[in-house]
Amino acid sequence: MSADLAYLTIGEASRRIAAGDLSPVALTEALIDRAKQIDGKLGSFVTRTDEEARAAARRAEEEIRKDGARTPLHGIPIALKEAFDTAGVRTTVGSRLFKNRVPSRDATAWARLKGSGAVLLGKLETTEFCYGGPSGDSLFRPARNPWNAEHYAGGSSSGAGVALAAGLTLGALGTDTGGSIRLPAAYCGITGFMPSFGLVSRAGVFPLSPTLDHVGPMARSVEDCAILLYALAGHDVQDPGSVARPVVDYRADLAGGVQGLRIGLATSLAQKSAVSDEGLAAYEAAAETFRKLGAEVREAKLATLDDYATAQIVITISEGYALHERMLRTRRDAYSYHTRMRLSLGPFVQAADYIRALRLRDDLIRDYRETMRDFDVLLIPGAPGPAPKAAAVGAYQFFRNPLVTMPANVLGAPAIAQPAGMSKDGLPLAIQIMGKPFGDATVLRAAAAFEQATEWHKARPPV
Amino acid sequence: MSTTRSEVAHALQKAGLKVPDDEVGQVTEGVEILERIAAKLRDRDPDLSEPGAVSS
Numbered sequence: 001m002s003a004d005l006a007y008l009t010i011g012e013a014s015r016r017i018a019a020g021d022l023s024p025v026a027l028t029e030a031l032i033d034r035a036k037q038i039d040g041k042l043g044s045f046v047t048r049t050d051e052e053a054r055a056a057a058r059r060a061e062e063e064i065r066k067d068g069a070r071t072p073l074h075g076i077p078i079a080l081k082e083a084f085d086t087a088g089v090r091t092t093v094g095s096r097l098f099k100n101r102v103p104s105r106d107a108t109a110w111a112r113l114k115g116s117g118a119v120l121l122g123k124l125e126t127t128e129f130c131y132g133g134p135s136g137d138s139l140f141r142p143a144r145n146p147w148n149a150e151h152y153a154g155g156s157s158s159g160a161g162v163a164l165a166a167g168l169t170l171g172a173l174g175t176d177t178g179g180s181i182r183l184p185a186a187y188c189g190i191t192g193f194m195p196s197f198g199l200v201s202r203a204g205v206f207p208l209s210p211t212l213d214h215v216g217p218m219a220r221s222v223e224d225c226a227i228l229l230y231a232l233a234g235h236d237v238q239d240p241g242s243v244a245r246p247v248v249d250y251r252a253d254l255a256g257g258v259q260g261l262r263i264g265l266a267t268s269l270a271q272k273s274a275v276s277d278e279g280l281a282a283y284e285a286a287a288e289t290f291r292k293l294g295a296e297v298r299e300a301k302l303a304t305l306d307d308y309a310t311a312q313i314v315i316t317i318s319e320g321y322a323l324h325e326r327m328l329r330t331r332r333d334a335y336s337y338h339t340r341m342r343l344s345l346g347p348f349v350q351a352a353d354y355i356r357a358l359r360l361r362d363d364l365i366r367d368y369r370e371t372m373r374d375f376d377v378l379l380i381p382g383a384p385g386p387a388p389k390a391a392a393v394g395a396y397q398f399f400r401n402p403l404v405t406m407p408a409n410v411l412g413a414p415a416i417a418q419p420a421g422m423s424k425d426g427l428p429l430a431i432q433i434m435g436k437p438f439g440d441a442t443v444l445r446a447a448a449a450f451e452q453a454t455e456w457h458k459a460r461p462p463v
Numbered sequence: 464m465s466t467t468r469s470e471v472a473h474a475l476q477k478a479g480l481k482v483p484d485d486e487v488g489q490v491t492e493g494v495e496i497l498e499r500i501a502a503k504l505r506d507r508d509p510d511l512s513e514p515g516a517v518s519s
Contacts, residue, residue, distance in 0.1 A: 310503050317497070329479040341486070345493045347478035348466075349501070356504040395489060399496045 005030050006167030007460065010224040013170055014072040017064060024064070024075030028057035028119055031077050035121070035168050038463055044143045044163035046082055047090055048122035053077065056119040063117070072227045074117030078171040081157045082126045084110050085204040089120075093206040094128040094156075096139045096334045097327060107204025108236045109173055109215050116231040121169055124159030130175055130208045131156065131320060132339030134390045139336070142390065145187060146461035147427050151387040154184030160218045161188035166463045171228055172218045177208045178312050178398070179383075179405025181216050182417035182432060187387035189419045189428030189459055191447070192218040193225040196438045197412030198243030200229070201236030209319040210241065212312065212409045221457065222418065222448040226250035229440065243438075250441050254448040258293045261446060264300025264375035266434075269404050274305050276385030282421035282429040283381040289453050290379065290446075300375055303364055308410045309402030311364060314349060314357035315410075321346020341395035361410050368411050372436050377446050380404055380415075382430025386423035405432065414440040416447045419456035428459065465495050 005027065008016075016022035032050050039045055060075035069075065080086065083093050085103035092098045106114065114120070125143040127133025133155050134142035143162040145153040153162050157174030161184025164172055174181040176194040185192025193216050200215045207213055217228035230251065235244040270283055291297045321328075324343050332340055372378075381404050408415035414435045421429035431450070435443035451457055466474075471491045475482045482490060509516040 306503070310500050313497075313500055314504065329481075332480055332482070341489055341493060344475065344480060344482060344486075344490050345497050347474055347480065348471075348494050348497055353501045353504055356507065360504060360507065396493045396496055399493065399500070 006034055007220065008170060009221045010072065010076050010170045010219060010227050011221060013076055014069070014227070017075050018069045024057045024060045024119065025054070028053050028077045028121070031121060031168060038166060039168060042144050042146060042162050042166055042463070043141045044124055044159040044166065044168060045079065045122045046092070046125050046140045046159065049089060049120055053119050053121050060117050060119060069117070071116040071231060073113060073231055075119065076117070076170055077119045077121045078113060079121045079124050079160070079163055079169040080110055080172065081160055081174045082123045083130055083175050083206045084173060086110060086120070086123065089123065091123065092139055093130070094126040094132070094139055097331060099139060103204070105204060108201035108238060109205065109232050112231055112234070113228070124157070124163055124172060127155040127158060128336045128339040129206065129324070130177065130180055131342055132336050133158070134393055135336040135338040137336050145387055146463045147189065147387070148425070150389050151427060152187060152390040152393050154187035154387065156180040157184045157218065161185055161190060161192070164188065164190040164218055164220055165461050170219070171224055174216060174218045175205055176214045176216060176409065177212045177316060178409055179403045181218055182405045182415060183383055183403070185218060185417040186383035186430035187428065189461070190218060190220055191222055191225055191416065191418045191457065192216065193229065193416045193444070194408055194414065195229060195233070195440050196414045198241050199245070199438065199440060200232045201239040201242050203236055203238035207323060209316040211319060212315060214409065222416070222444055222451050223251060223254060225416065226254060226444050245438060248441060250444055253441055253445050256445050258290060258295040258446050258449045261295045261377070262375045263290050263295045263297045263446065264371070264378040265297060266302050266378045266380045267299055268302045269305050269380050269407060271305065274384060274402060274404055275381045278421070278423045279381045279383060279385040279429055283379065283431055286420050286431045286450065287379055289450060293449055293453055300371055300378055302371060302378070303367055305402050305404065305407070307360065307364060308407040311357045311361045311410045312406040313399055314353055315361070317342070317345050318349045318354040321349070338395045365411055368413070376439070376442050377433050377435045380432040380434055382417045382420065382432045386425065386427035386429060408434050411437070413437050414443045416443055418447050418451060419459065420454070421456060422459065465498060466491070
């Protein structure tokens, strides 16, 4: 299979399928072959649905031949994080506790993509219960970063980051409670978008912290995230956090550019204590790129990363423990090491502290709303730096060293992580663009302008 | 004042979590981090005697 086909974007493949230049069957077959050849060492897929994918691709091809493509996802092969329920297909959430769990219904997000004609290639590795890892004692071996197998692929949507970087799928869905879409995107050199809280249904997706959890697209271009988001967005009564708002075509304004766009530099989040020199250099270079593109770039006053992390950590431990308490009492030893270490802090959070964390979140949201009167989006470093060595990521690493991805979850704000550089050791660097709640289209527009002005998203790992 | 290892072991037992002895030390480290975080939250508590400090 040619690398060109493996690294097609959804947008490119969709246009070629619509023009009759590309067969969904051939594309699906090529990706299945590529996974057979190289995924043994990467471990991005935990379940491949090859036969179902072939059947779905044949069906799509026939439908397109008869009536044309009904959406840009018709006949497009994608894959799902192992936290999304898929009817009849094992969904373990990466845990020995759910080793043989087979859902009877699809998660709403997958049902919407399937309804758009997407083809499911399989399920992608997640750190256990979207909270663990990278733990050597997990149900599945942690997916390997294709840029350097010794380095962390990011989590918890690890398999999605790896599969996209390695050219094994055209798109994927991930979940994000403190950075689980954006960190794997940053560490693997792909694009991951966490939409506004409430925009995409989480029904049928295994929760970690229901007031912070988001579902979102991961892909190799901003356009692809926009295509996936358009198919995913919309109210769902099955998700109590879902919000009824009109869905817009997120691709419509992608070429609008950033001339005059007010971009805030979130300097309180871009501190040496939280971000490496290389990460900060990529962030500063990105600010310069936006200036050259005509954006109004200036400093924005924001709360400290410590404030956001305080709220995120206490809320996640409390809500996660409330979900897992019963299983922890009876089967704690079946959890992987990192997951049980983190969840075992649950009994030490007092109810009053949880309420205080919610109050802090309310204050941070109010302050953010005030700040964003003067800005359209904010620019933030994408990660603490290049991917650390997997062996160096301890159970409480992200409690000691808060992540620059945490603020968006606390705020319920849309945020995208995209490639913005390369470290001296050949590992991807990233930026984030964060917007106003339900300002998803503006975030995507700014990200598309940056992507068009740079080449970082075109870098490919040595697989 | 930070929670001691034996206090952590006792609290885990009281919560019904069976944590092997060799893991209690690591959990204690996590509890220390969590206590520092919780202290920051408590530092933000309003002075209730101050008029207008809180409202429902």
